[in-house]
Amino acid sequence: MVRTSTAQRWFIVFNYIFLIVLGLSMILPILHVLAQSFSSNAAINSGKVYLWPVDLTLTNYKAVIGEKLIWRSFGVSVIVTVVGTFINLAMTSSLAYPLSRSEYVYRKPVLIMVLLTLIFTAPLIPNYLLVRGLGLHDTLWSLMIPGAISAFNLFVMRSFFMGLPNELIDASRIDGCGEMRILWNIILPLSKPVMATLGIFYSVGHWNSYANALYFINDRMLYPLQVRLREFIITDSSSINVPAEDALMSSPEGIKMAVVIIATIPIMIVYPFLQKYFTKGMMVGSVKS
């Protein structure tokens, strides 16, 4: 029998209300922005838009969709995210796998070398000069290569590989498999969960980041979506050409919010799928750290 005192019952009620309000504070701003992006200029400026579009209009989206530079940035972001994540996973797993095997006699020195980079990090400028020196600046490689391996993710993947049963590797070796065959046919198919988890972290990172593009890219044609969006937010969206017949309905605010929504849609589409994986991934990480 669990006794609940009055004070405890009050606490439970308060707790539910508090957490629901907190949850709403995370959803409502996004709904508000969504509503604004579909509202007319007049409605936004008179402050009538709360959570539902007022004077429903698609002009903001029409203006954004008609803007070539936004599509170009969208494409850049897609390329960087897809290719970048592929590079991340290939580089991370090709180092994590040897480090998980006792046959790799230089495990210790390599691990120490990687650990030290977590403690000692170089300032921005030497990194920038390196990227310049390698001729990567003003290319999309500068957004994919310098962050190819995250040391933390490397450790997560290594501990996953170490958790795979050794008997599996031994058995396939008896069957005459070479090391590469073992990795390709046995290990990788078993590693889907960790690949999915880290792939998600890497790709969300690529999609969302804008600092690297700000540091390394001057060519406006190579701007990823986040940098383009930042320009709209920090300066203003007057650079977008609004068709004359829509000029009354669309507004700088509405257009900004339409770009915000477009930049968020890919994340929102994958979020339900990735939720399944990231909690698992965090567990592996927390066990390690």
Added chain:
Amino acid sequence: MAKSNIEAEIGPMRFRTGRERWAYLNKYKALYFISIPGILYFLLFKYVPLFGSVMAFQDYNIFKGYLGSPWVGLEHFQKMFQYTDFLRILKNTLLLAFYSLAISFPVPIILALLLNEIRKVLFKRVLQTVFYMPHFLSWVVIGGIAIEILSPRSGIVNNIITSMGFEPIYFMGEESYIRTILVSSGVWKDAGWGTIIYLAALTSINPELYEASEIDGAGRWKQTLSITLPALMPTITILFLLQIGHFMDFGFERVSIFLNTLNSGKGEILDTYIYTVGLLDRQYSYTTAIGLFKSVVGLVLIMTGNTLSKKMTGEGLY
């Protein structure tokens, strides 16, 4: 099977002859081969810039390079502390670092404890889904949303303020609000995400402890104080130490998106300063000195924190 077990047990490092060692390496050459790109990556992209940091003690000139640029000793470090600009920005950085330690750090712990009290599994899962979501939004998107909501003309916050009969407030245009905005937008984004690790730690607490204390007549509050919190302490300590190590890394992206000429007086931090003065104005050596100063402070803090924590709680990072 037996053979590789023996290898694992005696340890492959003991070879009698060089030839034996070579034969062993050759047998597993595929492993060594695939590790090369990763090792080169760390050497090139982590260690080269690290050694490049010596430019903080030079007057680095991009045409002369590391070898040709003149050495100036600690000049840049001395210069740093004479600039009032730098001191103001250092103060901003330290204040924001302190706020995120005092506010952003404990919030996930409290939130995890509150979530843990929810007994309805489905409801809890819905809440978690909502709380984790902001973590996946970019800082540009969050900045865009926040600036819009706080806008004096069309923002929902000012709509409410004016509808109550007050004057609208230009939140982004006044220095005094910027730190609050920076800290609270961080809490909004990552408080829910931060609970994951604590919730995982909470599930590992032995339920018998709660049952036993219930028989002893302890209420939930008492249980939280004497069972739950002590069980969380190791996790809290480790995360606290990690946070201390990143004390000065408030984050470039999350600040840069909110800065404008009106609020940068109290909002600018070292990272944004390094970007504008270093990258845009090309004062390479000076800003590298600032970056180095930042790293050293972080290193000293984490080592002091670790020593103290080992003495007091027995927990430590290393």
